[in-house]
Amino acid sequence: MKWVYKYDENFIWLAGGEIEIDLGNGQQIPEGYTLKQPTDGLYIAKYDPVKDEWFESASQEYIDSFQPDPLPSDDVTLLKKQVALLTYQISQFQKGGAS
Template structure:
């Protein structure tokens, strides 16, 4: 006994319509069936009788349409992103404050050298 896999007039696999054939007792594989098992992971399996192989016939657009929409970020993920943004802003503010302090020190030194203060 072997399993055979049905395809329609366009050679598209008809999932769930597999049957067992007893070729040892002389049964023939019926028309529209093949002994070649469809490959796992195909979205729309199509049979090529010349190559005796199944291939993917679904378009990438169709495959993409079957993928679930991404979930919105959780509250924790949002808080993590906000925290990272705030830390970045804080680092930038500290850098600016350091640069400003340096500039002020240089100005005081120049004014002192010139005798203004």
């Protein structure tokens, strides 16, 4: 038994459309399916039947839309100061002193 992976008419992977087939008993791979498993980490996996491989078809703008916005520099500076203070306090505590 082998898993086959479904793609649509534009060769875009249809997650959850996988089926198991029995190649040993002569069952054929249905049209719109491939034995090649989509690569992990693809946002919009697209299949290339000529190369028999999956590739990323999402635009960089689409991928970037899932990334969290960076913290404003003021927040980053504040966090750095807090980390430095906590590190100092921990070192003082480990030495047995108080700050």
